Amino acid sequence: xxxxxxxxxxxxxxxxxxxxxxxxxxxxxxxxxxxxxxxxxxxxxxxxxxxxxxxxxxxxxxxxxxxxxxxxxxxxxxxxxxxxxxxxxxxxxxxxxxxxxxxxxxxxxxxxxxxxxxxxxxxxxxxxxxxxxxxxxxxxxxxxxxxxxxxxxxxxxxxxxxxxxxxxxxxxxxxxxxxxxxxxxxxxxxxxxxxxxxxxxxxxxxxxxxxxxxxxxxxxxxxxxxxxxxxxxxxxxxxxxxxxxxxxxxxxxxxxxxxxxxxxxxxxxxxxxxxxxxxxxxxxxxxxxxxxxxxxxxxxxxxxxxxxxxxxxxxxxxxxxxxxxxxxxxxxxxxxxxxxxxxxxxxxxxxxx
Amino acid sequence: xxxxxxxxxxxxxxxxxxxxxxxxxxxxxxxxxxxxxxxxxxxxxxxxxxxxxxxxxxxxxxxxxxxxxxxxxxxxxxxxxxxxxxxxxxxxxxxxxxxxxxxxxxxxxxxxxxxxxxxxxxxxxxxxxxxxxxxxxxxxxxxxxxxxxxxxxxxxxxxxxxxxxxxxxxxxxxxxxxxxxxxxxxxxxxxxxxxxxxxxxxxxxxxxxxxxxxxxxxxxxxxxxxxxxxxxxxxxxxxxxxxxxxxxxxxxxxxxxxxxxxxxxxxxxxxxxxxxxxxxxxxxxxxxxxxxxxxxxxxxxxxxxxxxxxxxxxxxxx
Numbered sequence: 010x011x012x013x014x015x016x017x018x019x020x021x022x023x024x025x026x027x028x029x030x031x032x033x034x035x036x037x038x039x040x041x042x043x044x045x046x047x048x049x050x051x052x053x054x055x056x057x058x059x060x061x062x063x064x065x066x067x068x069x070x071x072x073x074x075x076x077x078x079x080x081x082x083x084x085x086x087x088x089x090x091x092x093x094x095x096x097x098x099x100x101x102x103x104x105x106x107x108x109x110x111x112x113x114x115x116x117x118x119x120x121x122x123x124x125x126x127x128x129x130x131x132x133x134x135x136x137x138x139x140x141x142x143x144x145x146x147x148x149x150x151x152x153x154x155x156x157x158x159x160x161x162x163x164x165x166x167x168x169x170x171x172x173x174x175x176x177x178x179x180x181x182x183x184x185x186x187x188x189x190x191x192x193x194x195x196x197x198x199x200x201x202x203x204x205x206x207x208x209x210x211x212x213x214x215x216x217x218x219x220x221x222x223x224x225x226x227x228x229x230x231x232x233x234x235x236x237x238x239x240x241x242x243x244x245x246x247x248x249x250x251x252x253x254x255x256x257x258x259x260x261x262x263x264x265x266x267x268x269x270x271x272x273x274x275x276x277x278x279x280x281x282x283x284x285x286x287x288x289x290x291x292x293x294x295x296x297x298x299x300x301x302x303x304x305x306x307x308x309x310x311x312x313x314x315x316x317x318x319x320x321x322x323x324x325x326x327x328x329x330x331x332x333x334x335x336x337x338x339x340x341x342x343x344x345x346x347x348x349x350x351x352x353x354x355x356x357x358x359x360x361x362x
Numbered sequence: 363x364x365x366x367x368x369x370x371x372x373x374x375x376x377x378x379x380x381x382x383x384x385x386x387x388x389x390x391x392x393x394x395x396x397x398x399x400x401x402x403x404x405x406x407x408x409x410x411x412x413x414x415x416x417x418x419x420x421x422x423x424x425x426x427x428x429x430x431x432x433x434x435x436x437x438x439x440x441x442x443x444x445x446x447x448x449x450x451x452x453x454x455x456x457x458x459x460x461x462x463x464x465x466x467x468x469x470x471x472x473x474x475x476x477x478x479x480x481x482x483x484x485x486x487x488x489x490x491x492x493x494x495x496x497x498x499x500x501x502x503x504x505x506x507x508x509x510x511x512x513x514x515x516x517x518x519x520x521x522x523x524x525x526x527x528x529x530x531x532x533x534x535x536x537x538x539x540x541x542x543x544x545x546x547x548x549x550x551x552x553x554x555x556x557x558x559x560x561x562x563x564x565x566x567x568x569x570x571x572x573x574x575x576x577x578x579x580x581x582x583x584x585x586x587x588x589x590x591x592x593x594x595x596x597x598x599x600x601x602x603x604x605x606x607x608x609x610x611x612x613x614x615x616x617x618x619x620x621x622x623x624x625x626x627x628x629x630x631x632x633x634x635x636x637x638x639x640x641x642x643x644x645x646x647x648x649x650x651x652x653x654x655x656x657x658x659x660x661x662x663x664x665x666x667x668x669x670x671x672x673x674x675x676x677x678x679x680x
Contacts, residue, residue, distance in 0.1 A: 035492045101499065203383050206662065208617040211635070211654045218639040218647050219391055291506065298508050299621050303636050318510060325514055326529065328522050336511035343506035351502070 014051070017059055021047065076104035094356075102352035108345030115161040123155035128310035135324065144331050148320050156312035157335055163307055164314045165342065167224065168294040174232035175293065176286055179239025184270045186240070187247035198244075201237035209234045209296055214305070222305040231293055238292075242285050246278040253277075280357040287350035291343045298339045314339050366677060370667050377663045384655045385437065389430050392644050420446070433648075442649035447641050452649045456634055460653065462533065463623070463630035466546055467615045470553035475608055478558040482565025487592070489570060497562070504559035509618050513552045513625035520548060531628045549626040556618055561611045568603035572596055602672040609665030613658050 021044045028037035043062070050058045080103035084092045098106075115122065124141075125131055129151060136146040144153040186194040204212075216230040250256065251274065259273050300306045301315030309316070314335035321332035395401075400416040401408070417423055421432070436443060442452035485497045504512070521529035527547045537545070572578065573596060581595045582588075620632035627633070631650055638646035670677060 038492060203380055203387070206380050206659050207384055207387075207651075207655050208613075208658045210617045210620055211651050211658075214620075214635060214639050215388065215391060215647060215651050218642060218644070219395055295506075295508055299510070302508070302510050302621065303624060304640065315508075315510075318514070322514065325518055326522055328518070330518065333511065333514055333518070336508060336514065340503070340507035340511050344503050347502050347506050 011056055013063075014056055014059060017047070017063060018044070072104055073100060076100050076107055079103055079107040079110070097356065098352055101348040105345035105348030105352075108341055109349070112161050112165060112342055115158055116165055117162075119158050119162045123152075123158040125152040125155040127151070127156050127159035127312040129155075135321075144334065147317065148323075151310075153317075153321075153331055153334075156317060157314070157338065159312040160314040160317065160335060160338070163311055164298065164301070164339070165294070167227065167307060167313075168290065168297045171228045171231035171297060172235075172286065172290045172293045174228050175235040176239050176289060178232050179236035180243045180282065182236065183240040183243025184247050184274060185266070186244050187251050188266050188269055188274070194244075197240065201240050204234065204237045209292075210299060213296060213300055214303075217300065217305045222300075222308060224307060227297065227300065227306065231296060234296075235289055235293060239285060239289060242281065243278070246281050247274050250274050250277045280353075284350050284353045284357065287346050287353070291346050291350075294339065294343055294346075366670065369670055369677060373663060373666050373670070377659050381656055381659055384659075385434055385652060386430070388648050388651050388655070389433060390426070392648065393426055437649075437652060442652075443645045445638075445643050445646050447638075447643045447646075452645050455646060456631055456649055456653070459629055459631045459634050462628070463619055463632060465542075466549055466553070466623075466628065466630060467612070467619060469543070469546060469550040470557060470615060471612055473550065474554040474558045474561065474611075477554075478561035478611075479565055479604060479608075481558075482562040483569055483592075485562065486566045486569035486573065489566075501559035501563050504555050505563070507556075509552060509556060509621040510625050512555055513549070513622055516548050516552055517625075529626070531626050533629055546628070549622050549628050552622050552625070553615060553618055557611050557615055560614060561607055564607040564610070565604060568607060569596070569600060572600055572603070602669050605668035605672060606665045609661050609668060613661040613665075616654055616657050616661070 021040055025037055025040040025044060028034075028040055043066075047059060047062060050062060054061075077100065080095060080098060080100075083103075083106070084095050087095060124143075130149055131152055132142065132146040132150045134146065134148055134150050136142065136150060138145040142152045142154065144157070147153050147156065182197050186197045212234050213227075213230050216233075217226060220226040220230075256269065256273055259269055264272075297306060298315040301313045302319050304316060304319065306315055307313040317335045318332050324332050400413050400420065400422055404412055404416060421429055424432075433443065440453055442456075444450065445452055445455060448455070481497070485494050488494050517529045520527045528545055529548070531545045531549055533542065533545065578591060578595055581591045586595070619630065620635060622628070623630040623632040624636055631653065634646065635650035635654075637643075638650065
C-alpha cells in the first residue's frame with residue numbers, strides 16, 4: 010500500500026460521504042461509483058491504473074474550473090443582455106467557447122508563440138525532447154511544438170475558408186430557391202439530391218485526384234460537397250419565412266429579390282443558420298483532416314495537423330504519443346464547437362426533452 | 363400489397379436514375395483534366411507519337427459519349443477496363459479487396475448495431491440523468507474525433523502497450539475464421555466506436571421523440587407497467603426510426619472505412635482507392651468511386667424502403 014493509494018481512496022470516500030451528507034445525490038453517485046470501479050481497476054491494473062484514473066479526474070476538474078472561470082469572465086465583459094444569455098450556458102458550452110478562444114489566439118499569434126519556424130530544420134530526425142524543443146523533432150528534424158502551433162493557423166484556416174465557401178454557396182442558392190420558387194427551386198433540389206448521394210470523402214478524393222491537391226481545389230471541392238446540406242436547411246427555414254404577410258407586403262411595395270433576401274428573410278432565419286455553420290465547420294474540419302491525413306491536404310512543408318499524424322505515425326509503435334497530439338488537437342476543437350452548437354440548438358429550437 | 367410494391371419500385375427507379383447521373387459525373391469529371399488521361403500518364407516529356415499510340419490503345423480517339431457508353435455497359439457487368447499503371451484488369455485488382463472491405467464492415471456492424479440500439483434505448487429511458495449526460499459527452503467526443511485518432515489510440519494501447527492484437531492487419535488465404543477475427547479486431551473496433559456513437563445518439567433522439575407523444579402518456583396514465591409501455595406501445599412505432607438509423611449508419615461505415623483501412627494497412631477497397639488517387643490511376647479511381655456510391659445509394663434506399671414497410675402512413679403520400 011503506497012501513500013498514493015491511501016490518499017486516493019481517502020479522498021474519494023471523503024467526497025462521497027460529504028456529498029451524501031449534504032444530499033447531493035448526483036455527486037455522490039459519481040464519487041461512490043468511481044470508488045467501486047477503482048476497487049476493480051486497482052486489483053487488475055495496480056497503482057498505475059489508479060494513477061491514470063486520478064490524472065483523468067484531475068484533468069476533468071481542471072477543465073471544469075477553467076470553463077467556469079471563462080464563463081464568468083465572459084459574463085463580466087459582455088453587455089447585460091448577452092450576460093443573461095451566457096448565464097444559461099452549460100459547463101460544456103463554456104468549455105467549447107474556451108477551446109475556440111484558445112485556438113483563435115494560437116492561430117493568430119502563431120509566429121510569436123512558436124519558438125521556431127514551421128519549415129526550419131533544427132535537429133536530427135525524431136530527436137527526443139530537450140530544453141530547446143518541447144516535444145522533440147519530427148521526421149525531418151523540425152520542431153514538433155512549433156509545427157503544432159502553426160498547424161492551428163493552417164488547418165483551421167483552411168477548414169474555415171472552405172466552410173465559409175460552402176455556406177455562402179448553399180445559403181445563397183437556398184434563399185434564391187425559396188424566393189424564386191418554380192423550376193429553379195426544383196432544379197436545385199435535384200442537384201442537391203445527387204451530390205448528397207455520393208459519400209463526401211469519396212467525392213473529395215475523386216476531385217482531388219483529377220485537379221491535384223491545391224488549396225483552391227480543396228476549398229472548391231469541399232464547398233461543392235457541403236453546400237447541398239446548407240441549401241436544404243436554408244431552403245426549409247426561408248420557405249417558412251417567405252409565406253409570411255410582411256414578405257407579401259414587401260413584394261406589393263415593389264421590392265426586388267435581393268432586398269427581400271437581405272432585409273426581410275435573412276434577419277428572420279439567422280439562429281438556425283448560425284448553428285448550422287458550427288455543425289458544418291465540424292464536418293468540413295474532419296473531412297479536411299482526413300484528406301490531409303491521406304496526403305491530399307495542404308502540401309509540405311506547410312504544417313498541417315492531419316499530415317503530421319501520418320508522417321510521424323511510426324513513433325506510435327515505440328509507445329510515443331507525440332504523433333497523437335495533432336490528432337487530439339483536431340478532436341478537441343471539433344468537440345468544443347459541437348458543445349457550443351448543442352447549446353445554441355437547444356436554446357433556439359427548444360428540442361424535446 | 364400492390365401499392366407497396368409500386369412505391370418501392372418507384373423508389374428503386376429513382377435510385378437507379380441517381381446512380382446513372384453519378385456515373386455521368388464520375389466519368390466526365392476525368393474529361394475535365396487539363397489535356398487528357400494520356401497526357402497525365404506520360405507526363406510533360408512525352409513525344410507526340412507516344413501520346414498518339416497511348417490514346418489509340420486507350421480508345422481516346424473515340425468521342426467522349428461513345429467511350430462513356432462503352433465504359434457504362436462494361437461497368438454494368440463489373441468490367442471497368444484496365445488499370446493504366448499496372449495494366450491489370452481493374453476487376454482483378456478490386457474484386458478481392460471489395461470482399462475484404464465488406465467483411466470488415468459486416469464485422470463492425472454485427473457488434474455495433476445491437477449494442478448501440480440497446481444502449482440508445484437505455485439512455486433514452488434514463489434521459490437527463492447523470493448517466494445520460496456522461497453518455498452524451500462521450501458519444502459526442504467519439505463522433506468529433508477523426509477516425510485515425512481513435513485508430514492510433516487503439517494501436518498504442520492494444521498493440522504496443524498490452525500487445526493483445528496486431529497493429530497491422532495483413533490477411534492471407536489460409537487463415538481460419540478465428541485468426542481472421544483477431545487480426546481484424548482493431549480496425550473493426552475503431553469503426554464500431556464511431557458508428558456506435560452515431561447510432562446511439564440517433565436512437566436516443568428517435569425514442570425520446572416517441573416517448574413524448576400523447577398515446578404513450580395515455581398508456582402510462584392507465585397504469586401499464588413501464589416495460590409494457592416500452593415493449594407493447596413504443597416499440598412497434600420505434601422500428602421505423604431504428605431501421606432508418608441502422609441503414610444510415612451502415613452507409614456512414616462506407617466512408618469511415620477508407621481512413622481506417624489506411625491506418626491499419628488493411629487490404630480493402632478504401633486503401634486501393636487512396637493508392638490509385640496518389641498514382642492517378644483513373645480507371646481504378648472511377649471504379650472505386652462508382653462502387654462506393656452504389657453501396658451508399660443502396661443503403662439509403664434500404665432505409666427508405668424499410669421506413670415505407672414499417673410505417674403505413676408513408677404508403678399514402680399526400
